[in-house]
Amino acid sequence: MRAAIFHRGEFTVGDFPLPPLQAGQIRVRPIANGICGTDLSAWAHTDDFLAAAAETNQELYRFDAQRPVVFGHEFTAEVTALGPGAEEFAVGQEVFVLPAVFDDAGALHGVGFSNRYPGGMSTDVIVMAAMHVPLDGVDPVLAATLEPVATGTNGARQSGLREGGAALVTGAGPVGLGAVVEFAAAGARTIVVSDPSAKRREIALAYGATVAVDPRENDPVEVWRGLAPAGGRLHVVEASGAPGLLTELLGTVPPYTVIAVVGGATGKESLRPIAAVMKNVSLVFASGPAHGEIRYEAVWRAYGHLREGRYDPALMVTGYTGLAGVQKAFDALRPRAGATEQVKILILPGLDTDELLTAEQAGYASAAAARG
Numbered sequence: 001m002r003a004a005i006f007h008r009g010e011f012t013v014g015d016f017p018l019p020p021l022q023a024g025q026i027r028v029r030p031i032a033n034g035i036c037g038t039d040l041s042a043w044a045h046t047d048d049f050l051a052a053a054a055e056t057n058q059e060l061y062r063f064d065a066q067r068p069v070v071f072g073h074e075f076t077a078e079v080t081a082l083g084p085g086a087e088e089f090a091v092g093q094e095v096f097v098l099p100a101v102f103d104d105a106g107a108l109h110g111v112g113f114s115n116r117y118p119g120g121m122s123t124d125v126i127v128m129a130a131m132h133v134p135l136d137g138v139d140p141v142l143a144a145t146l147e148p149v150a151t152g153t154n155g156a157r158q159s160g161l162r163e164g165g166a167a168l169v170t171g172a173g174p175v176g177l178g179a180v181v182e183f184a185a186a187g188a189r190t191i192v193v194s195d196p197s198a199k200r201r202e203i204a205l206a207y208g209a210t211v212a213v214d215p216r217e218n219d220p221v222e223v224w225r226g227l228a229p230a231g232g233r234l235h236v237v238e239a240s241g242a243p244g245l246l247t248e249l250l251g252t253v254p255p256y257t258v259i260a261v262v263g264g265a266t267g268k269e270s271l272r273p274i275a276a277v278m279k280n281v282s283l284v285f286a287s288g289p290a291h292g293e294i295r296y297e298a299v300w301r302a303y304g305h306l307r308e309g310r311y312d313p314a315l316m317v318t319g320y321t322g323l324a325g326v327q328k329a330f331d332a333l334r335p336r337a338g339a340t341e342q343v344k345i346l347i348l349p350g351l352d353t354d355e356l357l358t359a360e361q362a363g364y365a366s367a368a369a370a371r372g
Helices: 037-044 046-055 142-158 174-185 198-206 220-227 245-252 273-279 297-307 323-333 367-371
Strands: 002-007 010-015 025-034 074-082 094-096 100-102 108-110 125-128 166-170 190-194 211-213 234-238 258-261 282-285 317-321 344-347
Touching: 002 323, 010 323, 025 142, 037 046, 037 323, 074 142, 094 142, 100 125, 142 174, 142 234, 142 258, 142 297, 142 344, 166 174, 166 220, 174 190, 174 198, 174 234, 174 297, 190 198, 190 220, 198 211, 211 220, 220 245, 234 245, 245 258, 245 273, 317 323, 323 344
Parallel strands: 166 190, 166 234, 190 211, 234 258, 258 282, 317 344
Antiparallel strands: 002 010, 025 074, 025 125, 025 344, 074 094, 100 108
């Protein structure tokens, strides 16, 4: 099968072997695949990324950097074949994929971070026959935004905000925007968003933020203080992964703040634990299903946001390309001078181009704009 193959720091399009379909697995054809911040970390900071996976014994994120790998773990797909025991799904069904698979020896692989099991930046993928979200009444291309929105939703939910509370989101990439959507749906009275990109701040306001600021010009915590009632508790989702920001937040947030960290910075960071103790600050690091969840509830929550029209996914997707354009897409998402005006770029394996297309060129202009 064809794929955008990452090897020795570069992407090329070529053939990649697909493992045979086994019991408890399904084969799918990717429709659209988003480039995740985790993909960017694995690409731009490969050694640090793999060191973090090794230090924490997270096999789902470990691959051999000396061998080819196919990235892509946030994608929608059409089911093309069923292995024995995969009766939950049907050939031709469109799903949002939960990217994991058990091999024939029972070992669990993270699809998109495995040298053996290719990810969604390809024409065929093998995944486990469980936990995928059947798509009903939503665009299967734009539904590829579900994973980052779910990650932001997860962080917002784990911050413990209740209706009428106040929130701060640092970083308005796709994950931060997902946190904004969830905070708005949960009834937050005040949502401050911080990002150096004017484009991202604009989308955050469209998704329900009260105010969006450039952190190079305004301290977002001080902006929150000017809007929130005295004595209110602050709920933060740190979605930027900016180096040093977590330490900075510990110094500026008020007592009893909850900070849910979903931005995956790869570098080590120094902080003074006693500072957080003195302030009664709670730190939560969130990724994937919460403890005790049978399924990834944040994905289903994000799917509800999409179906109910709580966010327009087309606003978030600022670029589209084919497998041949993967290198350009990764380059475009890497911040220059502290910001990038790209937000989410989707890889469409069926799109025959190496150029980055706008939403209008690709035929996915905003539904809001279409309504005029």
